[in-house]
Amino acid sequence: MSEFPIFLKLAGRRVVIVGGGETATRKVRLxxxxGAALVVxxxxxxxxxxxxxAEGRLALELRPFDPADLAGAALVVAAPEDGDAEIAGPDDATVAAVSAAxxxxxxxVNVVDRPGLSTFLMPALVDRAPLLIAISSGGAAPVLARSLRAWLESRLPARLGVLASFAGRLRRAVAGALPATTTRRRFWEALFAGxxxxxxxxGREDAAAARVDAALASADPVAAVDRAAGRAADGVVHLVGAGPGDPDLLTFKALRVLQEADxxxxxxxxxxxxxxxxxRDADRIAVGKAKGRHSVGQAEIEARPVAEAAAGRRVVRLKGGDxxxxxxxxxxxxxxxxxxIxxxxxxxxxxxxGCAAAAGIPLTHRDEAAALTLITGHGKDDRxxxxxxxxxxxxxxTLxxxxxxxxxxxxxxRLIDHGLDPATPVAVIVSGTRADQEVRTDRLGGLGALAAGLVAGGDPGPALLIIGTVARRAVASAPTPPLAAAV
Ligand SMILES: C[S@@+](CC[C@H](N)C(=O)[O-])C[C@H]1O[C@@H](n2cnc3c(N)ncnc32)[C@H](O)[C@@H]1O
Incomplete structure (x- = not known):
């Protein structure tokens, strides 16, 4: 280990930043x-x-650096900029002088991107205060450190800091109730995993606090905060949207509950x-519904998550889109x-x-579409x-x-009979956002024939129709009539 990681308390202490460009601004934000008293x-x-x-959140002094600026400082950062930066940073002689002083x-002192002039390195930071994760590659691979940070950001719950604060408030009570270190450690482990x-x-801190109070008052607090305790009451169903197909379009939260599900x-x-x-080891139950082929009835689809959650399991009910x-x-x-439940x-x-984005169609447009309407082609009982x-x-x-x-x-x-221009652009997006996405465009008058052609060879996959002037912007994946000229 060529650097030793520590966390510095800087609240109220003087921290000097030399430089006023974009790099300096990023460091100032961090x-x-x-809570440091920042001087730029x-x-x-x-x-x-x-x-x-101007708002008094830092002191800005527009003048050359003077070594006397460092008097009483707890930390110093010098932030040179690239040659083509809009606002120039300190030059090489200045950053060398800052480092030496x-x-x-x-x-x-840290001189950004100059490890040779720095006595400490700024880590990539995952901030779930009071929980902090600092990542450093010792200057060897800063981009790798940032990638790791992005990976952690996407996997750690946004409220992890709230959990850390919650635990912090309990420390004294837990220490009082459980004086033996080993028991106390097992209690915390069960609490964080349960x-x-x-x-x-x-976001249910009151329920959590009530459970901790009850556990601490019980004969076996460790067992009482464990996942096994009161299992049936812990069952939950997350009704999760999987998005249109591209796995990268899952939300962070969806990904997390998918990885925690039983x-x-x-x-x-x-x-x-x-x-x-x-x-990997979650049970997977397909309740595959295809048009006209209801392999599992709706009543059974509804009953299954109920039964699993009632048995205390964490269930994800995963559905396409929203x-x-x-x-x-x-x-x-x-x-x-x-x-x-x-x-x-x-x-x-x-x-x-998802489909509009993948096909390059703006669903609203100031000049062309003031609203967006979602409709289904099939009503209840296929009416x-x-x-x-x-x-x-x-x-x-836009429809x-x-x-x-x-x-x-x-x-x-129906639309033409009620007055919509048959020349209105339409786009049909099949398997939108997936690797086999297909985008076809036409005009409203030709939509029936276009769709019939797509279904002629069997089920082409999920398909969305977009009807409206904005559809002329679709980036089609097959030859199409010259739509733009028609509008
Ligand atoms: C039962 S609905 C489910 C809609 C879903 N809950 C959503 O919010 O997207 C199924 C229909 O959604 C549309 N659909 C879903 N995923 C699609 C995709 N990747 N590409 C095109 N259309 C899609 C198709 O019209 C399909 O017939």
Missing amino acids: LARS IASQATRELCAAA AQAAGIP PVADAVLA VIVYDRLVAPEILERCR PLVFARGGEELDALKARG RVEVVPGITAAL EPAVDWPALARGSS AVYMGLTVAGRIAR
């Missing part, structure tokens, strides 16, 4: 979180630094690449609540948003959906049609 010395400064100075005075931590991370109950529409991101958009998630939510919804990127066709044909709304491919001709007819 150092400001420590520079010939020029960014707007952000000037604003911070700081070292002579025994003050830790339902108390789950409750804090889910059971995953998933729909046919969920891409295999997403299932690969789930906890779980509450054309996904019968509302019915499942009602069923879980009716049986008193704890349920949390983790939203996902719905097909309209025609009860939508207001005259209003849809009249407005300047995103789910489950509409096999009835695309009928939808086009």
Whole structure:
């Protein structure tokens, strides 16, 4: 180990930053979180630094560096900039002088990207205060350290700091109730791995505190905070949106609950690449529903998560797109609540948003579309959906049609009959955001034939129709008529 990591207390102490460009500004943002009294010395400064100075959040001195500036400083940072930077940083002679003066005075100094002039290195930081993770590659591979930081950021719950603070407030009570070090350590281990931590991370601190109080008052506090204790009460169902297919479009929260789940109950529409991101030893239950092929009935789909959660397991009910958009998630939510099961919804990127982004279509546009309407091509029991066709044909709304491919001709007819121009651009996006994505464009008058061609060879995969002027911007993956000229 060529550097020894420590965490410095800087609140209220003088920290000098030499330089006022973008690099200096980034360092100031970071150092400001420590509560240090920041002094920036520079010939020029960014707007952000000037604003911070005007608001009294730091002292900004627009003049050359003087070694006397370091008197009483706890830390010094010099931030040179690249040659083409808009605001120039300190030159080589200045940063060398800053480093020499700081070292002579025994003050830790960092010159950004110059390890040879630095006596300490700035780590890549994951901040879940009071929990902090500092990562350093000793200057050997800063980009690797930053990648690791991004990886950790995506996996650690945002409320981890709240959990650390919660534990901090309990320390005295736990030490009083459990004087033996080993028992105390086992208590904390059980607490962080069990339902108390789950409750804090889910924002239910009151429930967590009540459970800790009860545990500390019981004969065996370690067993009482363990996951095994009161299992049935700990069952939970996360109703999670898997997004349209690209696993990178999962939210951080979805990824985390997928990796913590005991059971995953998933729909046919969920891409295999997403299932690969789930906890390896979780039980996986497919409740595959395909159009016209209901392999598992809705009643059974609703019963399964209920039964698993009632047995105290952490269940993820995984649905394509967003779980509450054309996904019968509302019915499942009602069923879980009716049986008193704890349920949390983790939203996902719905097909309209994912497909539009993947096809390069802005769903709204100041000149072309003032609203976005999501409709389904299939109503309850496969009846025609009860939508207001005259209003849809009249407005300047972009229309995103789910489950509409096999009835695309009928939808086009309804809209044209109610006055929508047959030359209105349309796009059909099949398997949007996935590796086999296909985008076709046409005009409303040709939508029926386009869709019929797509289904002629069998089920082409999930397909979304986008109808509206904005669809002319779609980046099609097959030859199409010259739409832009037609609009
Ligand atoms: C039962 S709905 C589920 C919608 C989902 N809950 C959502 O928010 O996207 C299924 C329909 O969503 C659309 N869909 C879902 N994923 C898609 C994708 N990757 N590409 C195109 N359409 C998709 C298709 O219209 C498909 O028939």
